[in-house]
Amino acid sequence: MSTVLVIEDDAAILRGLADNLLHEGYEVLTATTGEAGYDLQKTRKPDLIILDLMLPRMSGLELCRKLRGEGVQTPVLMLTARSEESDRVIGLDLGADDYVTKPFSLRELMARVRALFAAFMRLPNCRTSCALAMWRWISGATLCGVAAGWWK
Amino acid sequence: MLRVNPGDPRRKRQIILLLSAILIPTAVLITFAIRLSRQDAELAEKRVADERRDALDQLRRELSARLEAIKLRELSRLSGESFPATAPTGDFPVLFVAALVQNRLVLPWNTPPRPETPSSQVAQYQKQGEEREFLGDDFSGAYAAYDQAHVAGRNPADQCAATLSKARVLVKADIKPEAAALYLSMLDECGSVQDADGMSFGLYAAERLISLDLNVKPARQYIINRVRSLRWLPPVQTYLMRSLLQDATDPDAKGASDVLNSEIHDVEQILALANDLNRLGRIDFPFHASPGKSVWLAYGDEPWFVTMTSTASFAPPVIMAISSRKVSPPGVTFLAGKTEKSAPLGEGFVDLEVEWPAGRFVPATSVPRALYAGGIGLILGVTFLAGYLLLRDVSREMEVAEMRSHFVASVSHELKTSLTAIRMFAETLAMGRVADEQTRSEYLQTDVSESERLSRLVDNVLDFSRIERGKKIYRMQRVFLPDIVRAAAKAMQYPLTQHGFALTVSIEDQCPSVLSIVADADALEQAVLNLLANAVKYSGDARDIDLRLDHSDSEAIIQVIDRGIGIAPEDQHRIFEKFYRVRSSHSERVPGTGLGLTLATHIVKAHGGSLKVASEPGRGSTFSIILPLNLPEAKA
Numbered sequence: 001m002s003t004v005l006v007i008e009d010d011a012a013i014l015r016g017l018a019d020n021l022l023h024e025g026y027e028v029l030t031a032t033t034g035e036a037g038y039d040l041q042k043t044r045k046p047d048l049i050i051l052d053l054m055l056p057r058m059s060g061l062e063l064c065r066k067l068r069g070e071g072v073q074t075p076v077l078m079l080t081a082r083s084e085e086s087d088r089v090i091g092l093d094l095g096a097d098d099y100v101t102k103p104f105s106l107r108e109l110m111a112r113v114r115a116l117f118a119a120f121m122r123l124p125n126c127r128t129s130c131a132l133a134m135w136r137w138i139s140g141a142t143l144c145g146v147a148a149g150w151w152k
Numbered sequence: 153m154l155r156v157n158p159g160d161p162r163r164k165r166q167i168i169l170l171l172s173a174i175l176i177p178t179a180v181l182i183t184f185a186i187r188l189s190r191q192d193a194e195l196a197e198k199r200v201a202d203e204r205r206d207a208l209d210q211l212r213r214e215l216s217a218r219l220e221a222i223k224l225r226e227l228s229r230l231s232g233e234s235f236p237a238t239a240p241t242g243d244f245p246v247l248f249v250a251a252l253v254q255n256r257l258v259l260p261w262n263t264p265p266r267p268e269t270p271s272s273q274v275a276q277y278q279k280q281g282e283e284r285e286f287l288g289d290d291f292s293g294a295y296a297a298y299d300q301a302h303v304a305g306r307n308p309a310d311q312c313a314a315t316l317s318k319a320r321v322l323v324k325a326d327i328k329p330e331a332a333a334l335y336l337s338m339l340d341e342c343g344s345v346q347d348a349d350g351m352s353f354g355l356y357a358a359e360r361l362i363s364l365d366l367n368v369k370p371a372r373q374y375i376i377n378r379v380r381s382l383r384w385l386p387p388v389q390t391y392l393m394r395s396l397l398q399d400a401t402d403p404d405a406k407g408a409s410d411v412l413n414s415e416i417h418d419v420e421q422i423l424a425l426a427n428d429l430n431r432l433g434r435i436d437f438p439f440h441a442s443p444g445k446s447v448w449l450a451y452g453d454e455p456w457f458v459t460m461t462s463t464a465s466f467a468p469p470v471i472m473a474i475s476s477r478k479v480s481p482p483g484v485t486f487l488a489g490k491t492e493k494s495a496p497l498g499e500g501f502v503d504l505e506v507e508w509p510a511g512r513f514v515p516a517t518s519v520p521r522a523l524y525a526g527g528i529g530l531i532l533g534v535t536f537l538a539g540y541l542l543l544r545d546v547s548r549e550m551e552v553a554e555m556r557s558h559f560v561a562s563v564s565h566e567l568k569t570s571l572t573a574i575r576m577f578a579e580t581l582a583m584g585r586v587a588d589e590q591t592r593s594e595y596l597q598t599d600v601s602e603s604e605r606l607s608r609l610v611d612n613v614l615d616f617s618r619i620e621r622g623k624k625i626y627r628m629q630r631v632f633l634p635d636i637v638r639a640a641a642k643a644m645q646y647p648l649t650q651h652g653f654a655l656t657v658s659i660e661d662q663c664p665s666v667l668s669i670v671a672d673a674d675a676l677e678q679a680v681l682n683l684l685a686n687a688v689k690y691s692g693d694a695r696d697i698d699l700r701l702d703h704s705d706s707e708a709i710i711q712v713i714d715r716g717i718g719i720a721p722e723d724q725h726r727i728f729e730k731f732y733r734v735r736s737s738h739s740e741r742v743p744g745t746g747l748g749l750t751l752a753t754h755i756v757k758a759h760g761g762s763l764k765v766a767s768e769p770g771r772g773s774t775f776s777i778i779l780p781l782n783l784p785e786a787k788a
Contacts, residue, residue: 011651012573012598016580023585054565056742081568082561103572106579 002117003027005046007037007063008079009055017050017109024110034058041067046074048116053080053091061094068095075116075135079104085147092143097135163550170546174539182528189524200513204495207513211484211506212497218479219448219457222246223472227461245478247418247456248384250471257426257471261350261386261419270310277301281317291325312342312353319357323364332366339374350386354378355393362396372400379408379415387419421452422473429471450476450504455488457504483509555731555746562745563613569743570606574599601646608681609745615678616730616747619754626672626758633667633676633708633779634659637701640680644688652695653688659701666781667701667708671759676777679755679763682748683712683775689742691716694772707761708779715772724765728753752777 004026008014011032018028029044031037034055041049049067053060064076075097080087088099098112119135226246251258270278281297284290295318302314315338322331335357342353354374361371375393378385385393394412397405428451448457456473476486485507487494494505577595586592618624641657648655680699687697694715702709719727723734731746749763752775756763760780767773 010569010573012602013569013576015598016573016576016595019591020576020580020585054743081565081572102568103575106576106583 001025001027002048003029003044003046004048004050004113005029005031005037005040005044006050007031007034007055007060008050008052009033010052013052016106020106020110021113024113026113034060034063038063038066041072041074047120048113049074049076050113051076051078051096053078053082053087061091064091064094064096075120077112077116085143085150088143088146092136092139098139166546166550167543170543171539174535174542178531178535181531185524185528185531189521193521204508204513207508208495208497208506211481212500214481215479215497216448216500219459219474220446222474222479223446223459223461226472245474247473247475248422249473250422252460252469252471257429259422259426261384270313271304271306273304274301274306274310274314277304278314278317281321285317285321285324291321295321295325308342308345309347309353312338312345313347315342316353316356319360323360328364328366331364332361335361336367336370339370343374343378346386349388351388351392352378352385355389359392359396372397372405376404376408379411384419385415387416387423390415390419421456425451425456425458425473447500447502448504449502450486450488452488455486455504457501483512485509552729552731555733558733559731559745559747562743563609566609566743566745567606570602570609573602574606597646598650601650604643605647608678608685611678612682612745612747612751615751619751624754624758626675626755628670628672630668631671631673631676633669633671633710634701636671636673636676637680637699637710639673640677640684641699643677643681644684648684648688648697651688653691653697654695655684655697655699657699664703667703669708669759669779669781671779672755675755676759679752679777680710680712682752683777686744686748686775687712687714687716687773689744690714690718690773703781706781708781710777710779711774713772713774718769718771718773719765719767720769724767727765728763 004021006014006017006021006028008017008030009032014030014032018030021028029040029046031040035058037049037051037055038058040046051060051064055063058066060078060080064078067074067076076095077098077100078091078096079100079102080091081102091099097116100109100112116135119138222245226249230249277297277300281294281301284297285294288294298314298317298321302311302318305311305314315334319331319334319338322328322334338357339354339361342357345353347353355378358371358374361367375396379393390412394409394416397409397412400406400409446459446461448459450456451458451473455476457476457479458471458473460469460471462469480486486497487505487507488503490496490505491507494507497504497506577599580586581592581595586595615624637659638657641655644655684697684699691697691714696715698711698713700709700711700713702711719734726732727734728749730750733744733746753763756777756779761778764776764778765773766776
């Protein structure tokens with residue numbers, strides 16, 4: 001069974017996410033601060049991290065940078081209320097694998113989680129580099145699409 | 153409070169612009185002031201120079217006129233007299249008028265009528281007496297010979313000389329009373345008789361009387377009278393009289409001594425003048441600077457004004473000296489030589505220098521220098537104060553602008569967070585994923601609570617915008633305070649328990665009717681809710697919040713007490729400002745808009761009350777809404 005770590009400071013959203021992920025059949029870990037999330041990542045080694053950008057004390061961006069800096073390759077899905085392009089670029093550049101802005105559609109979020117897992121399952125032998133590179137590329141393409149759409 | 157971030161180039165530019173807008177005009181102003189002050193000082197200097205020149209001109213004219221008048225009066229007095237003529241003593245300014253003979257100055261005392269040579273008979277008797285007196289010690293014989301000489305004498309000089317010799321012989325024969333009587337008689341008879349050396353026989357007698365101690369008093373009196381009545385005695389007489397009066401102690405003798413001293417001074421000065429003039433070769437040299445006009449030569453330490461003139465156009469020239477002490481105006485010192493402070497009097501006066509009393513010409517600037525300094529200081533002070541205030545104001549403005557942009561981001565973040573929760577639970581429910589009834593009701597509860605949070609947020613933002621535009625209207629009606637407090641507690645109940653908070657509400661059971669006040673119930677509830685929301689946000693790890701309603705006779709107090717992170721003292725007065733949010737590691741990412749306390753303050757003030765905070769960092773904060781009771785009508 002795959003494990004998902006959800007780091008989110010708003011209790012209501014955290015509960016909703018956890019309930020839905022459980023319903024989808026994942027094992028769920030929750031944290032409300034960046035530090036607690038970091039500790040859980042170290043001890044439980046989740047397969048996916050859903051990370052809120054606005055966290056007390058250590059922000060989602062900082063946490064993401066820290067994890068990638070330590071060579072942690074766990075896919076990260078970022079949640080944020082900000083929707084400016086620059087924010088997404090920064091998030092993705094810091095090593096996030098996908099980006100969802102609040103308020104999001106539950107179905108879409110679940111689909112993205114599934115897609116992330118699928119991508120990593122399909123490439124079991126080169127999880128570390130190939131998947132990352134591929135997802136970087138996919139994200140970049142998505143970003144280009146979004147940017148082009150916004151430009152129109 | 154100036155919070156200048158030097159790294160921000162825009163702010164730096166603004167500050168530089170502001171400073172130059174203040175500093176450059178100030179510098180220009182100060183430069184002008186300094187130049188003005190310098191010009192003023194120069195002008196004053198010039199004025200003093202003019203004043204000095206004018207004073208000098210006036211002094212020269214006055215002195216010239218005065219000396220001329222004295223000269224003319226003296227000349228008319230003297231016309232027809234022979235020279236030298238000595239002026240009356242006392243305050244009369246003319247010291248002496250002396251003739252020039254063959255270009256040499258005739259000293260005023262230099263022309264005694266030469267005594268006629270004694271007749272051969274007198275000389276023979278005199279010689280006989282001296283032989284007896286000095287060689288033979290035959291005093292009576294000598295006396296008889298001198299007596300014969302006295303009888304034979306044709307002029308007073310011979311007679312007085314014989315009498316003097318007679319008295320000398322009497323002294324030698326030790327017949328002192330007779331000698332004294334002879335000397336005394338001489339004082340009367342021989343006072344104006346002089347011998348070939350210019351010495352008065354009367355003085356000889358007085359000298360004998362004093363030095364032989366025969367009869368001192370009349371002798372001294374004789375000398376004193378002589379000093380008082382005569383002037384320009386030959387120097388030999390003057391010196392002798394001074395030495396004779398040396399031992400005298402009575403005031404008359406002292407006064408006479410002083411007169412003698414000054415006379416000796418004058419005598420010496422005349423001698424020096426004569427010497428100097430003679431040495432020049434041409435005695436009239438300094439007096440011919442401008443023909444037709446008198447030229448005055450300053451001479452001596454207390455200078456005399458010396459000029460050359462004549463009583464009539466055909467008469468021989470004379471030298472006239474006038475004492476400067478007697479003609480100089482008060483406060484002015486005349487000198488015959490240059491000193492550091494003196495100025496030459498100029499045309500018509502040779503060697504004459506004038507010294508003004510100290511402090512007569514002080515450069516008085518129209519505006520004192522201290523006033524300039526004070527003015528500049530004042531300008532600088534005001535400028536820097538204004539600059540500081542302006543800078544602070546601009547800095548505040550910029551801070552508010554920055555906080556306002558933060559506020560927009562915060563509001564959108566808050567909105568999106570609540571919307572996310574609402575949408576997620578609604579979708580979960582819609583997808584039919586929730587089987588059990590309890591979870592479903594919890595989801596619905598959460599949606600309601602989040603919606604309420606959204607409403608509060610929208611209310612706050614709208615109210616704030618109304619307050620900003622001055623359009624906020626309070627609907628005042630009679631309400632019961634405990635009801636409002638309970639309503640607020642109830643509204644926050646669900647989110648509080650959801651976050652694990654324990655809210656303790658303390659309201660007296662039997663509330664008196666005074667707590668029924670005229671107020672806008674919704675607004676007051678909003679204020680209390682804002683305080684409660686703050687307590688939740690800043691509780692940190694603490695989970696206890698108190699909500700209290702107390703009252704005294706005149707006021708009601710609603711307190712919201714948390715045990716959270718507290719507020720630093722320097723932030724306590726700023727938290728009520730719009731958009732202001734405390735920046736610290738603890739609250740860095742606490743969600744919020746920075747409006748809650750601003751709104752609460754406005755609401756409470758509109759009810760005539762006040763909002764106060766008491767807090768200690770790390771121990772929690774207590775916010776108190778203080779509302780006046782028994783108010784007939786609250787203002788909107």
